[in-house]
Amino acid sequence: MIALITDFGLSDIYVGVMKSVIYGLAPNAVVVDITHGIAPYDVRAGSFALRGALPYIASGTVVVVIVDPGVGSTRLPIAVRSGKSWIIAPNNGVISGVAFDQAVVLDKPEAHRQGQISSTFHGRDIFAPAAAMLHESHDLLTVGTPIESKSLVSLERGHLSRTDASLIAEAQHIDRFGNIITNITPDILTIWAADQSDFTVTCGASMLPARRVTYYNETPVFDGLLLLVNSFGLIEIASNNASAARKLGGIQSGQAVTLKRI
């Protein structure tokens, strides 16, 4: 299996061309789109998507993650072995936060697309051929040369701090439903707020009441925001059959959200 995460979107031919190259080199591969909807250039969002999806991807899979504003520059294309899977990506932090036990730089010309390598589409010319080769060989050394793990770029973690009165966190992702996935773990919320159930959530100029629940339509008549543990083990700010993000004035990922106990 080869799984893909990119910021290419689906309106251009880029994803289709990458898949065509993969199938041309590895006709028996099963290619799975995790998502191509990462916001353009948003390396942090790519990293968040990878960390979310990885636990559910079957062992033996080659995961290709491309959010690559530095394509064609000196940033290196790399691959790592993570447990029984492999991850291929540009070395720009998009795979940071993922444990791995071996890393290579994709410097083997025989693992690149034959012909000239473009300086704008390494997805087609470097990452797809490496994925196809790794899918067949299951051996990082067929596609690259070992590098030290400390050469891998690491992203700073999102802001998270607390006082007695407030918990200041970050919106890591806004999903299609307008749910706001924060970087707060249930443990942290419990340490800070014990079993308290009523809060306010502030983002910029917007402040709304919020209630801790376990599923979306638990309190149908309550019109405020909901705080729940989402399916990826993070505190999510939601709203029953409505967009929490819209209620909070159109919050974007990366923005701060502040919780206060009522």
Next chain:
Amino acid sequence: MIALITDFGLSDIYVGVMKSVIYGLAPNAVVVDITHGIAPYDVRAGSFALRGALPYIASGTVVVVIVDPGVGSTRLPIAVRSGKSWIIAPNNGVISGVAFDQAVVLDKPEAHRQGQISSTFHGRDIFAPAAAMLHESHDLLTVGTPIESKSLVSLERGHLSRTDASLIAEAQHIDRFGNIITNITPDILTIWAADQSDFTVTCGASMLPARRVTYYNETPVFDGLLLLVNSFGLIEIASNNASAARKLGGIQSGQAVTLKRI
């Protein structure tokens, strides 16, 4: 084959994670996306998509339909056998209108994802594993316990009424091209209007002339709306190389449309 209809969209990792779970459990399955573009929470739209696609889906397929605002609540996850295919869905009416001969509630823990079941993503934790198991077993009893068919939620049908002067119907779906698919069958149109070819179509404050045709660019110089039998056997309000929905003031699915004879 496993076919998917959801309101998950493609910008998040939800569809990719579901597919990863399916392929992990049923590596030989062919997974086909029917659509993930159902509007968030729109159970009626999911039902319309299912009824449209089902006749074209090969027998033996497991169809998974997830539009599930009540995820995590007491609404039950179910599966039915419909002819030689199977349908898996929440019991909220999203499969109403589809004939079936056996129904089960998905209550077998061995057909759920191993580990804790989330209360916000049954697509991953309940529906995908059940689909994979059903794909292998072709037997509803491997995934659930029989329930009576009368416990299945049924949606009310869309409004449709007529007088001598007017036929009042409902926009069931607006497609990418701005075509408006109504709930009028060709039979009903013929009973009401015989072989009449000129009409007006009213929606809210917008009224436009409409002409009965058999294909989109049949009357290139006519700038009004077109009425034709679409490929799913329903009367569709269209416009030659333009969006009929925009011409009618941005009509949404669920809104009333009124036809009058000229």
Next chain:
Amino acid sequence: MIALITDFGLSDIYVGVMKSVIYGLAPNAVVVDITHGIAPYDVRAGSFALRGALPYIASGTVVVVIVDPGVGSTRLPIAVRSGKSWIIAPNNGVISGVAFDQAVVLDKPEAHRQGQISSTFHGRDIFAPAAAMLHESHDLLTVGTPIESKSLVSLERGHLSRTDASLIAEAQHIDRFGNIITNITPDILTIWAADQSDFTVTCGASMLPARRVTYYNETPVFDGLLLLVNSFGLIEIASNNASAARKLGGIQSGQAVTLKRI
């Protein structure tokens, strides 16, 4: 392999139904989405996508290209053999610019979907069944009757002209990142501007400085536009980590762009 290029989008069931028909008739086919994001009715955009993707599609593939405003009218459904691949499309110019050595009209009823053929969805009723049959037979004569190549519709090429002072070209495509792909080849740029590196780009009322580079973030402090050879061998107007199209006042494909030397 069967590759798909359409203007159907992914919010409706049209693509899913087409794939269901294909898999029903050719269960072993691998279906690859090149893109379904062609703008509605935009035959030129479909043609551009086909020419871009074709060199990367494995030989033996059946490529289906559907941008078909004339569906149901007298325009003919056709198929051609292009090298070791096949292309199926309406005869409206969407495959013009592609070399081929044999052409047929899809007139064999046994290669159509059984039952009534709709006049609005030939993707499902004519093109998908022909693709499945061609995938199995690798023989155009199983799906149609030969026609002369001169009956195939050809699109006019985009405008491109130059004086000493300026090079007037056309935006062929705006991609997800806001990159503007022109119809200028590197050869033409070199003939007109030798190794000059500084230009202005004008589109409508917007004029911006532009610099020739080889990759996107080559000149991080330069805030103007970039001119580079993109991965498909065309001059692209880009911007470092930003949308060139937005900087040029929201330019659309088909609009003129004028380069002047500084």
